[in-house]
Amino acid sequence: MRMAELSAESGVPVATVKYYLREGLLPPGERTSPNQARYSAAHVQRLRLIKALTEVGGLPLASVGAVLGAIDGDETPHETMGVVQQELAGTPPKVSDEAAEWATALLRDFAGRHGWKWHPAENKTTGNLIAALATAKELGHEELADRLDEYFALAMRVAELDVEVVTGLTSFDKIIEAGLVATVLGDRIFTGLRHLAQEFVSREVLGRAPSR
Amino acid sequence: MRMAELSAESGVPVATVKYYLREGLLPPGERTSPNQARYSAAHVQRLRLIKALTEVGGLPLASVGAVLGAIDGDETPHETMGVVQQELAGTPPKVSDEAAEWATALLRDFAGRHGWKWHPAENKTTGNLIAALATAKELGHEELADRLDEYFALAMRVAELDVEVVTGLTSFDKIIEAGLVATVLGDRIFTGLRHLAQEFVSREVLGRAPSR
Numbered sequence: 001m002r003m004a005e006l007s008a009e010s011g012v013p014v015a016t017v018k019y020y021l022r023e024g025l026l027p028p029g030e031r032t033s034p035n036q037a038r039y040s041a042a043h044v045q046r047l048r049l050i051k052a053l054t055e056v057g058g059l060p061l062a063s064v065g066a067v068l069g070a071i072d073g074d075e076t077p078h079e080t081m082g083v084v085q086q087e088l089a090g091t092p093p094k095v096s097d098e099a100a101e102w103a104t105a106l107l108r109d110f111a112g113r114h115g116w117k118w119h120p121a122e123n124k125t126t127g128n129l130i131a132a133l134a135t136a137k138e139l140g141h142e143e144l145a146d147r148l149d150e151y152f153a154l155a156m157r158v159a160e161l162d163v164e165v166v167t168g169l170t171s172f173d174k175i176i177e178a179g180l181v182a183t184v185l186g187d188r189i190f191t192g193l194r195h196l197a198q199e200f201v202s203r204e205v206l207g208r209a210p211s212r
Numbered sequence: 213m214r215m216a217e218l219s220a221e222s223g224v225p226v227a228t229v230k231y232y233l234r235e236g237l238l239p240p241g242e243r244t245s246p247n248q249a250r251y252s253a254a255h256v257q258r259l260r261l262i263k264a265l266t267e268v269g270g271l272p273l274a275s276v277g278a279v280l281g282a283i284d285g286d287e288t289p290h291e292t293m294g295v296v297q298q299e300l301a302g303t304p305p306k307v308s309d310e311a312a313e314w315a316t317a318l319l320r321d322f323a324g325r326h327g328w329k330w331h332p333a334e335n336k337t338t339g340n341l342i343a344a345l346a347t348a349k350e351l352g353h354e355e356l357a358d359r360l361d362e363y364f365a366l367a368m369r370v371a372e373l374d375v376e377v378v379t380g381l382t383s384f385d386k387i388i389e390a391g392l393v394a395t396v397l398g399d400r401i402f403t404g405l406r407h408l409a410q411e412f413v414s415r416e417v418l419g420r421a422p423s424r
Contacts, residue, residue, distance in 0.1 A: 011308060045351070052347050055305035077303045078414045093267035096223060116412070125411075129404035132397045135264050139257070141393040143377050144401060150373055152405050158366050159409035165355050166414075181353040183410070185344045189356060190406070191399050192341035193364050195297045198395070199337075199370035200328070201291045202378075 003029075010047035017047065025065055049177070057184040063087035071176055077166065081179045088183065089124035092131035099134035103145075106133060110148055148191060162186060186200040215241075218251040228261065237262060237277055253418035261389070269396040275299035283388055289378065293391045300395065301336035304343035311346035316358075318345060322360055374398060 006029075007014045020026040021156030026046055046068075053059045053067060070083035095103075107130055111118045133145050144151075166178045215290075219226045232238040238258055241249030258280075265279060267273045282295035307315075319342055323330045345357050356363075378390045 011306075020369055028215075035364055035424075048351050051305075052351060056344060056347050060335070078411075081410060085410070086394050093263075094223075114412075116408075125404050125407045129401060130407075132268060132400040134403065135268050136393055136397050136401075139260050139264060139393055140390070141390055141397075143380060143390060144394060144398060147373060147377055148405075151370070151402060152409065154366060154370050154373065155402060155405035155409040157369075158363070158406050159413045161359060161362055161366065162406075163413045165359055168355060177351070178353055178355060179414075181348055181351055182356060185348050185353075186356060187406070188344040189341060189348075190363060190367060191403065192337050192344065193360075193367035194370050194374075194399070194402070195301075195337045195395075196341075197364065197367040198293060198297070198330075199290075199375055200326075201368070201371045201375045202293055202391075 001039050002036070003039070006043055008043045010051070012047045012051060018049070023061065023065070025061070025068060049180070052181070052184060056188055057088055059087055065139035067180065071180065077175050077179045080176050081183055084180050084183045086124050086212060088187070089128050092124070092127045093135065095131050096138060099137045100130060102137050103130045103133035106145060106148070108162070110152070113149075114152070158190060213251050214248070218255055218259070221256045222263070224259045224263060232259070232262060235273065236276070237273070239278060261392070264393070264396060267301055268400055271299055279392065285390065289387050289391045293395055296392050296395045298336050300399070301340050303392050304336070304339045305347065305377070307343050307346035308350060311349045312342060314349050315342045317347035318357060318360070322364070325361075326364070370402060 003014060003017065007017055010017075012020075017026065021028060026043060029039040029043065032038050049066055049068070053064045054061070059067070066087055067084050070080045071112055072161070075083070107126065108118055133148075136142060136144050162182045166182050169175050169178050213221070215226060215229065219229055222229075223230075229238065233240060238255060241251040241255065244250050261280070262276055265276045266273070271279070279296050279299055282292045285297070307381060319338065320330055348356050374394045375422075378387055378394050381387050381390050
């Protein structure tokens with residue numbers, strides 16, 4: 001297909017497609033004349049992936065490049081999901097040293113109980129968790145941290161379902177891509193379902209008028 | 213305490229504190245002279261809440277104002293959590309009409325099976341879910357949508373734990389605030405735990421070298 005059709009199929013404007021080509025996020029099409037090229041279904045799919053990563057995942061283009069590099073490389077699906085997670089994690093919010101130390105000790109203890117390798121420095125997921133728990137501590141709301149084991153047990157069930165969904169696919173490329181989709185869209189979908197469920201559960205329990 | 217101490221205690225710069233006072237996000241202190249005021253522990257806590265909402269929740273200041281308004285008003289904790297959810301939801305990404313219709317039908321059917329009132333227009337959570345499911349469909353990855361009931365069953369367990377954590381507190385004001393913390397920080401914490409769990413679960417299953 002030509003550039004115009006590629007743009008229409010993917011829903012990405014022509015100027016943006018050209019920008020992605022220049023930045024190397026989209027591989028070049030097959031040249032048919034000095035100023036025309038032919039694009040394939042693979043180009044449409046790549047553009048849709050970039051759209052999902054930027055619009056749903058909120059990733060900056062530099063992170064999109066890192067994720068696409070991992071997809072195209074020799075990484076296992078496990079390693080690719082790791083790259084996606086790190087890029088999605090962004091920059092953790094700043095917290096006080098005292099609260100950060102409290103949260104780090106909590107998570108180190110937690111990791112020990114679950115038999116994990118503890119490598120907080122190079123892992124943005126852990127950095128984000130520490131920052132979120134430290135913020136709760138600063139606010140005087142340790143109640144979430146008190147139930148960390150219960151939340152983690154449920155997170156394990158969700159992750160098992162994630163991996164089951166991804167490995168149910170037959171082609172290796174599909175599995176790699178599904179891992180990415182499960183991470184970027186899966187976070188958004190589960191958070192949405194949790195909010196719907198909170199509305200459902202809390203209506204009865206927390207729907208009484210205030211008596212303060 | 214004076215302004216300087218308020219800033220040090222909360223970790224919010226003086227210029228920012230003054231800006232929040234002008235914008236009405238922070239109630240004025242008690243005047244002690246024409247150009248001095250005294251602030252209380254409640255001011256420190258309010259500043260920490262604003263920090264959590266902006267830095268962890270990523271909310272713009274207009275949304276922070278809406279959330280604080282709900283906290284200060286006569287809303288029940290259930291209603292307050294609803295306001296927080298809507299403000300956190302942001303603007304759903306754009307998707308094609310065809311994919312949006314597919315996702316809307318899927319979710320309407322889902323809501324019917326779970327006995328929910330269906331009001332997608334005024335609910336940003338539903339709008340976001342539709343957009344995320346539609347994006348998965350556009351990418352040719354319906355596998356997440358196929359397991360929606362299983363994901364929702366787990367989301368219900370998480371929401372039950374959320375509500376249990378919040379209602380375990382004794383003071384009404386604490387419950388309102390905990391609902392906010394559980395929503396803003398809870399999303400971040402659960403997503404982090406899910407990513408850790410994915411790493412754990414997928415190492416065995418998806419850690420093989422690619423064979424494509």
